[in-house]
Amino acid sequence: MKYSTVGVSSVYSGHQSILIPPMELELSLPLWLSTLSQYKIRDTFCSYSVMELCTKGLGTQTDALKARGVNLSCVRSCVVIAEERPRLALTQSFSKLFKDLGLSPRAVSTAFGSRVNLAICLQGTAGPDPSTVYVDMKSLRHDRVRLVERGAPQSLSLMESGTILPGVRVIIVNPETRGPLGDSHLGEIWVQSPHSSSGYYTIYGEESLQADHFNTRLSFGEPHTLWARTGYLGFVKRTELLGSTGDRHDALFVVGQLDETLELRGLRYHPIDIETSVSRAHRSIAESAVFTWTNLLVVVAELAGSEQEALDLVPLVTNVVLEEHHLIVGVVVVVDPGVIPINSRGEKQRMHLRDSFLADQLDPIYVAYNM
Structure with missing residues (x-):
């Protein structure tokens, strides 16, 4: 999928391309940005997972990167290839963080494609800012x-x-x-x-x-x-x-x-909206995911703090979901960081998580049932 979208398009247009394996990027976070600077790359494509890795892992290293001569002023467009709703907060954080390295805020944009059509829409650099x-x-x-x-x-x-x-x-x-x-x-x-x-x-x-x-x-x-x-x-x-x-x-x-999408009480809910509320409920919630089980809403929350905080999360999670979405949470599962499966594009694999929950394979820190 990624190669079809990025690699084939560059071959078709006759441009020179540099491909970085995801594993190498995970081992060396500055590799992508250093490559852009070294080869004066004008157009680059990435996924939200890459953007998130750089934002979290390099947030305190911008001065060091600048001292090493990393300069992103050459980048004309940094396009996030995504099959999901644009992550506005993440793209804004990325642009703000690497502005000191010369990255233009207008350079960062999103593109949407799917398996049936890889190129549906694109944000051009000459046009207005995305609305x-x-x-x-x-x-x-x-x-x-x-x-x-x-x-x-x-x-x-x-x-x-x-x-x-x-x-x-x-x-x-x-x-x-x-x-x-x-x-x-x-x-x-x-x-x-x-x-x-x-x-x-x-x-x-x-x-x-x-x-x-x-x-x-x-x-x-x-x-x-x-x-x-x-x-x-x-x-x-x-x-x-x-x-x-x-x-x-x-x-x-x-x-x-x-x-x-979740069909609850005859209404359609989008998981990302509930998960955004859950992640705001407590500072120790690193990530969250939701799905349904026998008409019950299940919330899985990754705990980045001490296990003693697990009990504190349950009322906070149930209250925020009730207040902001008018839904009663049936099950709250508190797990260790990294339990929620995420694919190479940075997308949560909620159905895989649901399968693991049903098979009792999550090894949770704490489970609370409200049935």
Whole structure:
């Protein structure tokens, strides 16, 4: 996936590329930034996991890097390749941290692609800064998009994933009825483009089982047009920002993965929103993840402090979820750091975590049931 997105595009365009294996980066955090400086790289691609590693691991080493001659003023674009909602706080922290090394805040941007289409939207360096909107979380649980003012109660900030690329058509669709939705609705992102994938090639299972993702039709509207289903929920909004041509553009806002949404009390919840609240509940919570089990909400929290603090986390976690999301937590599992599985792109593997929970393989510090 990563090589297809980054490596093949550079080969196609005839540019020289430098690839850094993820394992080498984990062993030497300054390697990526030093490489950018040494070879005066203009365009670089990374994942959120790389950005997070650098932010956490090099936060106190910027002076040392500067003394070693690391200069990032050459970087024109630093694009995060992601299949998720843009992590606004992380990109802002990264930009602010390495500003002293010459990194331009405008250089950092996000791009969205999926397995059915690797290049759906991209934020260009010549265009305006990515737009940010604030939506009402209560409406979002009903699959409705209602824009509110910044700082409004129950508001959620969302940054656009980029400008929809030329030749790419995007439509927002009801995943159950497969009918097109209006501007004020949250739905599955479908794409139509000459460079969409045609299917999976696998030696395991039936390839035809996934055919519906690559060649599907609307139930009405344009019944003869073939679309590819991304499996992600989002909405499209005409931005008010003017580009280099003086035109406004359609911005794509990715909210979350359809398969990972939680259906509770007839409403749709996105795990990242609950996890953000949980992580704020106590300073010793290093990471968290949520999933459902027999209609119960399960919260797994990694404890970075002493085990004596485990009991303190339970009421704080249950209270913050109840206050901010109006949900009752069924199970709180306190575990050691590193238990929550994360893939090479920095994405939480919540279903793998759920499987480990059901198989009693988490080796928890403490488990609290509220059944």
